[in-house]
Amino acid sequence: MNHQEALQEMAVERYLLGELSGASLDSFEEHLFECSECAMDVKMGGTFVDAVRTEGSVPRTVAAPRVESARRWTSWFTSPWFLAPALAACLLALCFQTFVLQPRMRQELVQVQAPSVLNPLVLANAGARGDSVPEMVAPKHGSFVISVDVPATGGFSSYLCSLYAPDGSLLWQTTVSPEQARDALLINFPTSKAKEGLNIFLIQGLPAAGSANGTLVDLARYRFRVTIQK
């Protein structure tokens, strides 16, 4: 075999593909060892083929495993076993909100916005002597009004009004100026902040600056019972 024949017969490619055998193999190899051009071609082809094998057997450096693992993790959320109960739960919550919560809130809003007659619980002198305890029946959703007189005692710069729950905890507190204290105080109190039972309304006077004693002085202590309407 000469070089021209080798080219025509694509002997190098056949050799690399293992297609030559017998006499044709011997003939080409004899030529291969004397033809530097074919030798170079075969060497280059051999390197290419080996590199294809090596490249193919070596895992690519792309982040395929990470993608695979991420897909496996997120696939848990998209599996029917998770999606079906999740959708059912969402539907249930939507129904509860639409048919129970919203009508109730709407009703409460209407009640709050509607004009109504308030019967304040008048605490002036009530329970001061401890002989009777007035009772306030408070609406469940809404508020109640307390009317209280601040004892007309001079010499205080302001008055501290505090409401204590039956367990003794402070429910509410505010400061009243002497001007406000001239008339009866009307305090609107939300039922949600109140506690059922015997409550105590305490009025204390804060002595004016320059007085000898700066501590609060108890002026009145009113007791009243709160009952929340069922």
Add this chain to the structure above:
Amino acid sequence: MNFVTFDASYVSKLRTGDAPTEQHFITYFSELILLKLRSRLRSPELIDDVKQETFSRALSLIRSEGGLRDAERLGPLVNSICNNVLMEQYRSSNRVEPLEDETAERLVETRPNALTTVISDDTGKLVRHVLNGLNERDRTLLQAVFLEERDKDEVCTELGVDRDYLRVLLHRAKASFRVMYSKQVDAKKSGWVFG
């Protein structure tokens, strides 16, 4: 690309034991002998034995009186000696089948060999570049033949091509690889000289 001409001067240097020439001789024919033997012998140790014996006998013959008359026949001489050593290897292994009866296709060495192990990262990049430049079918064809070592006729039939197409595809891919490889080698050489 260095194309070698084996002339009287070259053979004369081999006779006198010129070290660079002897080194070139061994390097040049080692690759060819490896490519030749890996389709016939499975054991890397046997391949190495046959190669060493071939070089030993070739150099002895060249240095003997009247050993090599025609310098241009140096390559065929090495090939002929290699065939003889290989035949002896077969005989010593009690193989009764002559070399000619074993088709190369049946005996192709598929495991990583000496050539595979010396493939550099740069060469790998070039091959990836060549493979990425091919269309999906051609890439699949080459990988099925060389990587998966599937039956060539079967793969060609599956992909709707014939064996000629496979040869031409290999020819084109090899040519692309050769061009890029040469450029890389030239770039490295210039970088080494001037860098």
